[in-house]
Amino acid sequence: MEALAEKKITEQEGTYLAFILDNETYGIEILRVREIIGLMDVTTVPQTPEYMKGVINLRGKVIPVIDLRLKFSMQEKEHTDETCVIVVEVNNTSIGIIVDSVSEVLEITRGEIEESPHFGQDIDTSYIMGLGKVKEKIVILLDIEEILSSEELDMVNQHTVK
């Protein structure tokens, strides 16, 4: 366990892109981030989960877009001017994540990362890599891979391919 934790922390150290979702600051590894775009028209795809908002056309490329809020089972919020789509790359698949707003790029050192606390047996916090303390605020470092599981990716793939 310790080794795994260390590994995680080591992995966690680095540069994150901080975004805000429901007034909480979350962070994604910057390496994973491909692009940040403003929100543009989303073409809805039928028979998709709720959080699957649809697809967008990014310079000729069709990218599925997920509403992270809905993914996190948060309440859907109306999109504002600051609403951005973070195009992340997971397993060579680009998925867009709708977030409330993008704040900055953060350099988080090892010391600033805390292990994600255990909230109990039933609560899965595998997608949280850890908690970073930056400038008095806590950034929830997300493991984007965990968030978007392979099943979903497959589904996503299916859809994107078609």
Added chain:
Amino acid sequence: MKIGMGAKVITLFLIAGLVPLAVIGVISNNSSSNALKQQAFNQLVSVRETKKKQIEDYFSTIRKQVRTFSENGMVVDAMKGFKTAFKDVRKQNDITDSKLEEYRTALKTYYTNDFTNEYKQQNNGQGPDAVSFFSQLDADSLALQYYYIKANHNQLGEKHNLDAADEVSSYSKLHAKYHPAIRDFLEQFGYYDIFLVDPDSGDIVYSVFKELDYTTSLKDGPYASSNFGEVFRDANNSNDRNYVKLVDFEPYAPSYDGAASFIASPIFDGSEKVGVLLFQMPIDKINAVMTSDSDWNNVGLGASGETYLIGHDLAMRSQSRFLIEDKEGYNALMKGLGTDHDVLDKINAKDSTILLQKVETKGTLAAVAGNTNVEIFNDYRDIPVLSAYTPVEIEDVDWVIMSEIDEEEALSAVTALRANMWKLAGGMLVLIVGIGYLVTRITGRVTTVIREIVERLTDSSTEITAASEQVSSSSQRLAEGSSEQASSLEETSSTMEEISTMTKQNSENAQEAAGIAQKCSDSAGQGNVAVSNMIHSIDKMNSTSMEIVDSMSSSMDDINKSSNEIAEITKVIDGIAFQTNLLALNAAVEAARAGEHGKGFAVVAEEVRNLAQRSASAAKDTAVLITNCVDKAGKGTELTNRSKETLQSLVEDVKKSTDNTNTSLQEIVGNIEKVTTLTKEISNASVEQSEGVTSVNDSVQQMDQVTQQNAATAEEVSSSSEEMTAQAQTLLDLIVDLESQIGGSRKDKLQDGRNNIKPGARKTSSSSHQFANSRKNGGHGKTQGIVPESVIPMGENRIIEHNEELSDF
């Protein structure tokens, strides 16, 4: 010991009734019985005297008769003739011895049959000594007796009817001549018999009734020894032609031994005694006189009275009533008294008590002794009789007359009176007892009633005392009330003063009010003007503010417009900033991707981001400012709008209020007018009030008088109640007395009642006096002091003047 009033009453009644009754009864009884007795005696005496006189007169008359008859020419001649002819009867009739024997035999039968039978009849079967008599007859007697008795066809007792006998002697002629006259004389005067007797021989030469003594000699005949002979001899011995001799009754054989009495007088022819005239006393006549013809009742002898003669031998000389009236009763009575049977038989046989009934009573003894009296003693029947007796003065006989009446009958009145008295007494007793009983009942009832009354009286008197207490307390209260009343009157008078002052004030106030009203109206007028001015100003203000507001709103619009434009621009800037930020981020990402090589780029990207952020923030600030501006402008507009609205509403309000003010002013004016009228009314009311005050004054005066009267009355009442108390006390005392008289047990209650009469009643008088005094000192003077005019200044009609002023409004 309490003797009931009933018993007392009855006793008293009895005593009161009976004692006088008894006394009166006894006295009256005595006096009346005495009087009655006296009367009875007197009556009896009068009867006696009458009878005495009667019998004396009768005998006197007979005496005179015999005397005068003896001097009668006819009688003298008859005497002479018969005397002579008597001797020649045998010769002239040629009576031989044999004839004489015939006559003797025949005549004897008369003696032994006719006479004896008759005698036996009249003598209870006892026979006469007829033969003896007969044997003593001489020849002349035989012959004459034969002719005039035996040969007399008339019956025994009727022999006198023969006028002329069947014989031829001169005697017969003389007989036929003189007999009818003498017979007539006899019949008229009721003599038993009339005899003419030869003075020498003693022969009864003539008799009317041809009885056995006819023709016998009174000197030596069979009847010479009788009283008949005796009286003959006495008369014969006298030479005085007026000589009359009566002889007492004795049984006389020829009269069947019945009582016979004779009276004789010598017959003188000139100076020569030629014979003796004798009458056989008329028993019937005497009896008739004595018995008043058996009519005792109507001569005052009632039912049991009789007058009879008693001889010296104490035997009756006249008939007994009782034998006549009730022979059987008489018999029984006499038998009962032990009278001799023989005597009784004789009496019965003869139907006569003469010489047979012995009357040996106190009276007879006294009378025979020569006394005259009226007494009560038992008579011959042993029955108490009232007897008036006295000797009768009949010559030659020593008789007494007894007038007797049964005491019972004589004093029947007395007895009746007594009986009546007793009945009366009995009745009275019953009545008295009855009345007494009734009275007891009544008095009992009365007593009960009285008791009840006494009870009620007691109750009443207790009530009276209570009432008198009440009265005294009431009068006390009345007095107090009166004093209170007086003080109230004082108060009332002072109140009246106050009222008057108040009325004054009222009028003054009314005046003031009028003044104020005037001022009010002035002010109202002013107010009106001011209001209109104000309206003008307000209108002006309104229009001005309207202008301002409008200009303000247009400015606002301009500001808004500008702000919006700025906002647009800012938005654009913001968008650019954002995009730039994104770009910067992307750059950062790429830089990160590039790793080491991209570090410098990362820094640049960072700087670009910063710039972007700055412009974003600037844009934001600008936006914020603009928003603020716009807000403020908006607010400004709002405010102006609001102030416009406010102003408008204010204006409306002001207008409204001006209207209100107007109306208020109108109202004020109206009210002022009202006030004016009211003030008028107030002044009128004040006038009336003053009048009212006057009348109240009068009333107060009256009340004062009444109060005085009340006080006086209270005093009277208290004194009366004192009296009443005293009277109640007296009453209670009386009741106690009465109660004790009747006998009661209510003394205690009465005593309580008495004790209840306290001297508390006296309080009233003092309080009433108090009151009277206070009255004199205090309120009376004041109540008179109020004069209406001084209260309301009626002379100054200021109020009315004011009213006139107000009316202009």
